[in-house]
Amino acid sequence: MDLENVIMHTSDIEMLKKFFNIMIYTFEDGACFFTTDLNAVQFKLTNKFDLPGVEIGTANKKNGAAEQIMQAGKVTLLRLDRSIYGVRTHAYGGPIWDKETTEIIGTWILMIPRQHKLVNSFDLFAPVLADLLQEGGFFCITDQTSYIKRQGSQKFDMPDIQLKTPIREGSGPYESLHQKKQLSREVDASVYGMPFMTTSTPLLDEDTGTAVGTFTLALPRQLANDLKTIANSLDHGLTEVSDAVQQITAATTTSSNNQNQLNTEIEKVKTQLDNINNVMAFIKEIADETKMLGLNAAIEAARVGEAGRGFGVVAEEIRKLSAESKKTVAQIKDLTKQIEISINTTSNSSQSTLAGVEETAASVQEVNATLEEMTSLANKLSNTAANL
Amino acid sequence: MAEESLNLVVFTLETNNDNYEYGIPIEQVYEITRPGKIIKLPGMPLFIEGVMNLRDNIIPIVDLKKRFSLGVTTAKDTTRIVIVQSNLQKYGIIVDDVSEIIPLDASSLAAPPTLAGGIEAQYIMCLGKVNDRLIIALTMDKILTKTEEDSLVNAV
Numbered sequence: 001m002d003l004e005n006v007i008m009h010t011s012d013i014e015m016l017k018k019f020f021n022i023m024i025y026t027f028e029d030g031a032c033f034f035t036t037d038l039n040a041v042q043f044k045l046t047n048k049f050d051l052p053g054v055e056i057g058t059a060n061k062k063n064g065a066a067e068q069i070m071q072a073g074k075v076t077l078l079r080l081d082r083s084i085y086g087v088r089t090h091a092y093g094g095p096i097w098d099k100e101t102t103e104i105i106g107t108w109i110l111m112i113p114r115q116h117k118l119v120n121s122f123d124l125f126a127p128v129l130a131d132l133l134q135e136g137g138f139f140c141i142t143d144q145t146s147y148i149k150r151q152g153s154q155k156f157d158m159p160d161i162q163l164k165t166p167i168r169e170g171s172g173p174y175e176s177l178h179q180k181k182q183l184s185r186e187v188d189a190s191v192y193g194m195p196f197m198t199t200s201t202p203l204l205d206e207d208t209g210t211a212v213g214t215f216t217l218a219l220p221r222q223l224a225n226d227l228k229t230i231a232n233s234l235d236h237g238l239t240e241v242s243d244a245v246q247q248i249t250a251a252t253t254t255s256s257n258n259q260n261q262l263n264t265e266i267e268k269v270k271t272q273l274d275n276i277n278n279v280m281a282f283i284k285e286i287a288d289e290t291k292m293l294g295l296n297a298a299i300e301a302a303r304v305g306e307a308g309r310g311f312g313v314v315a316e317e318i319r320k321l322s323a324e325s326k327k328t329v330a331q332i333k334d335l336t337k338q339i340e341i342s343i344n345t346t347s348n349s350s351q352s353t354l355a356g357v358e359e360t361a362a363s364v365q366e367v368n369a370t371l372e373e374m375t376s377l378a379n380k381l382s383n384t385a386a387n388l
Numbered sequence: 389m390a391e392e393s394l395n396l397v398v399f400t401l402e403t404n405n406d407n408y409e410y411g412i413p414i415e416q417v418y419e420i421t422r423p424g425k426i427i428k429l430p431g432m433p434l435f436i437e438g439v440m441n442l443r444d445n446i447i448p449i450v451d452l453k454k455r456f457s458l459g460v461t462t463a464k465d466t467t468r469i470v471i472v473q474s475n476l477q478k479y480g481i482i483v484d485d486v487s488e489i490i491p492l493d494a495s496s497l498a499a500p501p502t503l504a505g506g507i508e509a510q511y512i513m514c515l516g517k518v519n520d521r522l523i524i525a526l527t528m529d530k531i532l533t534k535t536e537e538d539s540l541v542n543a544v
Contacts, residue, residue, distance in 0.1 A: 288465070291486075295397070295420050298489045302395060302414040319488060 004075050008096050008108060016108055020045055029113050029120060035096070036066040037106040049113050052086050065091040066107045073104065079114065079207060082143065088114040088205075088212065116203045118215050119149065126151035135220040141203070142173045143213045156220045158192060173214040176200035180211045186221070196220045224388035231382040238375045245368055252361045259354040266347045273336055273343070280329050280336070287325035294319030393493040396516055396525055399470060399483040403458040410452075410483075411490070411516055411525045418471040418478055420486050423463060433539045435532075440469065440480060447471060448540055449480045455531065472528040477540050481531075490523070492516045497525070 008016060013035065020033040030048025034041055040059050053061070060066040064084055068091075069076050075094035082088050093109030119141055126139045126149070136155025140147050146166045152158065167174045176183045177200075184199045198218045202211040297315035301308030396411030397420075419442075426438035426449050437449040449469060453461050461467065466485040471478055500512040511530040516523040532540065 292420055292422070292468070295486055295489065299397065299414055299417050299419065316489065323488075 006075050006094060007101060008094055009099060009101065010096060010105060011099070013096060013108070017043060017045070020110065023110075027112050029115065031113075032111040033109070034111070035106060035108045036060055038070070038104075042106065049111070051089070051111050054085065061085070065093060065109045065111070069093050069095055069107045069109065070104055082212075085111075090114045116213065118203060119213070122149045122151070131155075133219065135222055137220070138218040140173075140216050140218075141213055142167050142177070142216070144177060144211070148213070156192070156194070156196065156218070158218060172198045172200040173216050176202050176214045176216075177211050180204070187218075189225075194220050194222045195225045221388075224385060227381075227388065228385040231378060231385040235375075235378045235382050238371065238378050242368075242371055242375065245364060245371060248364050249361070249368070252357050252364060255357045256354060256361065259350050259357060262350050263347065263354070266343055266350065269343055270340070273340055276336055277333070280332055284326060284329045287322045287329060290322035290325070291319055294322060393491065394497065394514075394516070394525065395489055395491050396523060397470065397486065398488050398490055398523055399468070399486045401453050401456070401458060401461075402484045403453070407484075408458075409487075409521060409523045411523045412470065412472060412528060413513070413525070414489060416472050416474075416528045418473045421469050421471060421480075423467055423469050423482065433536065435536060436540070437482065442471065442480075445478070447478055447480050449482060450532075452481045452483065452531075474528050474532065474537060476537055479532075479540060490516070490518055492518070492523075 017033075017035070024031045024033055024045055024047045027047070027049075030046075032044065032046045032049050032051045032054070034044040034051070034054060036042055038060075041054055041056050044054065044056055061084055065078055065080060068078055073095055076092075078091040078093075080089045080091055089111045090113075091109055091111050093107055095104040096106040096108060097103065098105050122139070122141055130137050130139060130151050130153035133153065133155075136153035136157075138153065138156055138158050138161075139149075139151045140158075140161060141149035146164050147161055148163065150158075150161055150163060167177070172183055172185055180202050182199065182201045184197060186197050187195065189195045196218050198216055200214045200216040203213040203215055204210065205212045294315050294317075297318065298312050301312035301315055304311070394411075395414040397414050397417045398409055398411045400407045400409055402408075421442060424440045424442065426440050428438040432438070435450060435455065437451050437454075440447050440449050447469075451461050453459050461482045461484065464484070468483055468486045469480040470483055470486060471480045496517050498515045498517060500515055511526050511528075513525040513527040516525050
């Protein structure tokens with residue numbers, strides 16, 4: 001016998017009530033059974049599920065289940081959206097006929113809630129999951145207009161979202177609902193004191209495919225964000241250090257070149273000093289010769305006697321001049337000696353500077369190698385952080 | 389003894405790193421020259437170092453330091469030969485340097501101390517005082533003995 005063709009008469013009503021009084025307990029998500037006459041609700045049974053606004057004596061809803069069944073005139077399965085009873089339901093019911101089966105005098109209807117599985121299970125998984133998460137989390141479910149389930153955690157909550165809070169236009173759930181696809185967005189710390197990521201998934205009616213609500217997850221991203229910030233500043237810092245090291249390398253090269261040039265110049269000065277010393281030796285030679293000439297002239301003058309006296313004076317002056325020259329030569333030699341000592345000191349300093357510079361260059365090269373390793377690690381860290 | 393003024397040709401003899409200044413009256417000096425090649429001749433008396441060619445004159449050379457028992461002269465760039473005129477013969481003496489000619493008046497001259505005595509002291513004419521310096525004035529006539537002078541004349 002086709003269910004569609006089952007015909008209930010007024011006389012069957014009491015039997016039907018008894019039947020459903022048992023049946024109603026078999027629906028896991030609850031059920032509500034009621035009967036109507038042509039205008040109003042006559043009888044109602046509920047278990048775990050009540051139809052708001054449907055009480056004994058209340059008028060049949062416009063375009064409600066009763067009206068539709070009466071119109072259909074046979075046993076019918078109805079899918080009712082939120083607009084009629086405020087909840088989505090499946091209605092299964094049929095007309096009640098008079099004895100002669102000529103006229104419909106009422107309806108019998110079984111209503112079972114028609115909810116997305118996620119909505120049904122939300123209260124089971126959300127509280128457990130929210131506090132399992134490292135940084136906490138916030139879960140919520142919306143219908144097409146407002147929030148109908150929420151679950152915050154100790155570590156993270158969105159207190160401005162409560163049950164029946166309307167969905168804000170442009171928010172994640174709003175967009176997900178309207179675009180009918182899963183959407184993720186990052187929200188910075190200015191909104192809830194810590195950065196987080198929300199993912200909204202539309203809940204589609206399994207029959208019609210329309211988006212009837214959303215499931216939204218908000219997960220704090222403090223750790224990931226911190227990691228990203230650290231990785232970025234590490235990367236930045238390393239770049240700066242790398243630049244500095246490059247400058248040091250350039251500076252050491254310049255230093256090394258300068259020291260080499262300095263050494264070349266010092267060698268030149270040494271050669272010049274040798275030249276000066278040679279000239280000085282020559283001048284001393286001349287002074288010695290002059291002195292001897294002076295002495296001999298004086299001796300010659302003495303031999304002449306009185307007549308040579310004047311010449312003797314000149315000879316003595318010549319000798320004195322040569323002595324002065326010799327003294328000057330000695331002084332200059334002293335000076336060149338000091339210059340030579342200074343130059344040797346400078347040369348030694350320069351050599352040790354050069355050695356130092358070369359050591360520095362070697363160290364810098366080591367630093368550079370380490371730095372490259374660190375930079376590549378920092379890059380990896382950056383990438384990892386960015387993908388968290 | 390020194391009764392008149394003297395012009396002394398002053399030279400130095402270096403002994404044990406000390407410089408002693410000696411003087412010869414200018415009249416007894418013939419010339420000052422650099423040491424040329426000094427040649428030792430066979431059979432030459434021991435006190436003669438050798439002979440030197442000075443402008444075609446053969447001049448015997450005496451090391452005054454040896455003579456005074458003050459060691460031996462080693463040549464350096466200030467080493468000079470003072471050619472002196474003795475009674476009979478010109479000869480050269482090796483000195484470490486010739487510094488100057490100093491005129492000394494009688495008041496700056498003092499007699500040599502007698503305890504210097506002995507034969508050697510004969511050639512010390514007097515001591516010349518120039519400020520703090522003391523110059524030993526020699527008379528070349530008495531440096532060599534008569535026999536030596538004779539052998540000198542014969543040697544040349």
